[in-house]
Amino acid sequence: MSNLVNFNGSSNSSLFDGIRHVADQGEEYWLARELMTLLGYKKWERFVDTIDRAKIGCQNTGVSVQNHFADAGVYTRDVPNDYRLSRYACYLVAMNGDPRKPEIAAAQSYFAVKTHEAETRSSYQPKSTVAHEAAQLALLVGEFAGLEKSLTAQLAINAATRVNPALKPAADELKSAIAITNVSDDAYLKPTDIGEVVGMSAVAVNNWLVHAGLQYRTDDRKIPYRPTESGKQWGRMVAAIAKGSNQTVFQLRWLPSITQLFNERN
Known part of the structure; x- marks a missing residue:
C-alpha cells in the first residue's frame, strides 16, 4: 500500500510500473484485471462499471475509445474478460473511481503525472x-x-x-x-420474408432468432433488434425509410441461407 500512496512525480518507483506491459511495437499498456487489484476492487463486474464510465469520458473528449480500451481475452456474455488499457485509459479509470480510497488517489496521481509527461513530450498530431x-x-x-x-x-x-x-x-x-x-440490400430478408418460407409468423421468427443467439432485443424502439457476434455472419443492418416519415432507420435483415437453420431446428 505504501508504494502506492507515496508515489510522486519525480520517482519511477511504483507498483503501477510493475504491471506495465510493452507490446512488440513498443506501445505500453496495462491489463485491467491487474490494475483492478491495485485499485482495491474485488469484483470484476464492479470494475467494469468504472471502465464503462471512463470509456464514456474518453468518447466525450473526441478521442478514439478503441485505441485506449482494447479488448483482451474472451467474452462473458457481452463483457470482455479483460482490457488492454493505455496510460490515458488508466488515468480515466482512476478519475472515475472513488477518490476517498488511497489506492484510487495514488493511481490518479501516478497516471496524471505520467500522462502529462507524455503530452509534453509530443503534443503535435499530424x-x-x-x-x-x-x-x-x-x-x-x-x-x-x-x-x-x-x-x-x-x-x-x-x-x-x-x-x-x-x-x-x-x-x-x-x-x-x-x-x-x-451484397445488395435487396438480397436480405425481413422476418416476414423468412416466415413465409419456413411457415412462421414474423414474431415467431424474431423469438426464434433471439433464442438461437443470433440477435438480441434492445431498448431502442427505432432499432429493436441487433445481431449478436454469431448472428453477424447471417445478418446485417440495412438502411430503410421509416413508415409514416422520411427518416432513415436501420433494420436487421438476414441472408436467404438462414432459412436452412430454421429447417434444421427440429
Whole structure:
C-alpha cells in the first residue's frame, strides 16, 4: 500500500510500473484485471462499471475509445474478460473511481503525472494520425450500432477523408472495391420474408432468432433488434425509410441461407 500512496512525480518507483506491459511495437499498456487489484476492487463486474464510465469520458473528449480500451481475452456474455488499457485509459479509470480510497488517489496521481509527461513530450498530431483516430471512432460506432462490415468500413473511410482530403483518391478506390464485393440490400430478408418460407409468423421468427443467439432485443424502439457476434455472419443492418416519415432507420435483415437453420431446428 505504501508504494502506492507515496508515489510522486519525480520517482519511477511504483507498483503501477510493475504491471506495465510493452507490446512488440513498443506501445505500453496495462491489463485491467491487474490494475483492478491495485485499485482495491474485488469484483470484476464492479470494475467494469468504472471502465464503462471512463470509456464514456474518453468518447466525450473526441478521442478514439478503441485505441485506449482494447479488448483482451474472451467474452462473458457481452463483457470482455479483460482490457488492454493505455496510460490515458488508466488515468480515466482512476478519475472515475472513488477518490476517498488511497489506492484510487495514488493511481490518479501516478497516471496524471505520467500522462502529462507524455503530452509534453509530443503534443503535435499530424493529419494522418488524426484521420486514423477519426476512422477508428467510426468503426467503433458502426460496430456498436451493429452495422454490416462493409457499411461500417465506408463510414470509417468517409471520416478519415473529411479529416485529411488528401486521402480521397485512395478512399474512392476502396469504396469501389467495397461496392463490387458487397451484397445488395435487396438480397436480405425481413422476418416476414423468412416466415413465409419456413411457415412462421414474423414474431415467431424474431423469438426464434433471439433464442438461437443470433440477435438480441434492445431498448431502442427505432432499432429493436441487433445481431449478436454469431448472428453477424447471417445478418446485417440495412438502411430503410421509416413508415409514416422520411427518416432513415436501420433494420436487421438476414441472408436467404438462414432459412436452412430454421429447417434444421427440429
